[in-house]
Amino acid sequence: KDLKPIKEAYQNDFLIGNIASAEDLSGVKLDLLKHHHNVITAENAMKPDATQPTKGNFTWSDQLVDSALAQGLSVHGHVLVWHQQTPAWMNTASGSPLGREEALANMRTHIKTVMEHYGDRLISWDVVNEAMNDNPSNPSDWKAALRKSDWYNAIGEDYVEQAFLAAREVLDAHPEWDIKLYYNDYNDDNQNKAQAIYSMVKELNEKYAQTHPGKRLVDGIGMQAHYSVNTNPNNVKLSLEKFISLGVEVSITELDIQAGSDGVLTEEQAIDQAYLYAQLFQLYHEHADHIARVTFWGLTDATSWRSANNPLLFDKNLQAKPAYYGVIDPA
Ligand code: XIL
Numbered sequence: 583k584d585l586k587p588i589k590e591a592y593q594n595d596f597l598i599g600n601i602a603s604a605e606d607l608s609g610v611k612l613d614l615l616k617h618h619h620n621v622i623t624a625e626n627a628m629k630p631d632a633t634q635p636t637k638g639n640f641t642w643s644d645q646l647v648d649s650a651l652a653q654g655l656s657v658h659g660h661v662l663v664w665h666q667q668t669p670a671w672m673n674t675a676s677g678s679p680l681g682r683e684e685a686l687a688n689m690r691t692h693i694k695t696v697m698e699h700y701g702d703r704l705i706s707w708d709v710v711n712e713a714m715n716d717n718p719s720n721p722s723d724w725k726a727a728l729r730k731s732d733w734y735n736a737i738g739e740d741y742v743e744q745a746f747l748a749a750r751e752v753l754d755a756h757p758e759w760d761i762k763l764y765y766n767d768y769n770d771d772n773q774n775k776a777q778a779i780y781s782m783v784k785e786l787n788e789k790y791a792q793t794h795p796g797k798r799l800v801d802g803i804g805m806q807a808h809y810s811v812n813t814n815p816n817n818v819k820l821s822l823e824k825f826i827s828l829g830v831e832v833s834i835t836e837l838d839i840q841a842g843s844d845g846v847l848t849e850e851q852a853i854d855q856a857y858l859y860a861q862l863f864q865l866y867h868e869h870a871d872h873i874a875r876v877t878f879w880g881l882t883d884a885t886s887w888r889s890a891n892n893p894l895l896f897d898k899n900l901q902a903k904p905a906y907y908g909v910i911d912p913a
Contacts, residue, residue, distance in 0.1 A: 607649040
């Protein structure tokens with residue numbers, strides 16, 4: 583409580599986010615969440631398997647969204663199109679890919695229904711998540727670098743473009759909404775993968791601008807930033823600057839840094855982790871004009887999806903780790 587709020591340290595730079603479920607929005611968790619952050623992402627609740635488990639039957643996270651807004655927290659939408667946590671019916675039948683038209687219709691209906699439902703209660707959406715292979719060998723050929731996912735197999739190599747066109751159509755029908763459309767991916771520090779993402783977004787935006795002068799199809803690139811103490815911050819810098827050079831905004835969407843194992847973090851590992859957090863925040867600060875949001879993927883090491891590797895700023899007892907101080911005072 584007496585700690586300096588992270589959101590205050592970066593109030594002139596970008597939003598500071600974390601993940602939240604509806605249960606997190608009360609008690610001591612809400613205190614910690616609100617003290618340091620001004621935007622949330624649902625860790626799982628807005629993924630396709632949670633939102634439309636069976637065709638035409640939607641489950642909404644209105645309680646999460648509305649309590650966040652009532653607490654003064656903005657909400658980012660995660661995620662509309664992904665190869666994981668997606669119900670099989672959307673793009674396959676008995677394990678085989680659906681035909682293009684049927685899969686496309688399912689994808690478009692999902693995007694439209696979900697975006698229309700949440701409307702401008704959200705500030706941005708991850709429209710497509712993790713479409714690229716890791717470390718593609720020929721990254722300028724981004725189509726060849728696409729993951730051969732169920733969506734890819736059913737729709738083909740334009741499925742990313744089709745997803746963004748569907749999302750853009752929704753926004754065009756509601757010009758009063760201010761919502762940014764993101765492409766989001768991990769291993770963003772890998773230069774081959776970053777190049778493939780760069781090439782894809784460049785081509786999609788250039789193509790769209792031919793028929794919609796001055797407009798973009800993809801507004802932003804999300805760098806998930808699931809790192810480890812061995813991540814080279816110079817690679818992060820190269821990727822960040824590459825994405826910024828496209829003229830899109832960038833957000834750091836799922837930041838955590840693995841250190842130690844089995845829930846054990848030595849003093850030395852804690853310092854290494856703090857140092858990398860500090861280097862990253864220095865980098866983010868230097869590029870703050872182009873960064874909309876930096877979101878951590880969890881509040882404490884106890885509840886992290888990678889809790890064995892102690893990746894966050896607060897320990898299992900909600901105490902600030904050296905990593906917190908690295909973020910607060912990176913210089
Ligand atoms: C993770 C959640 O944290 C886990 O609870 C869940 O079991 C699996 O998904 N990339 C993403 C996130 O875009 O949605 C993932 O979240 C982590 C990797």
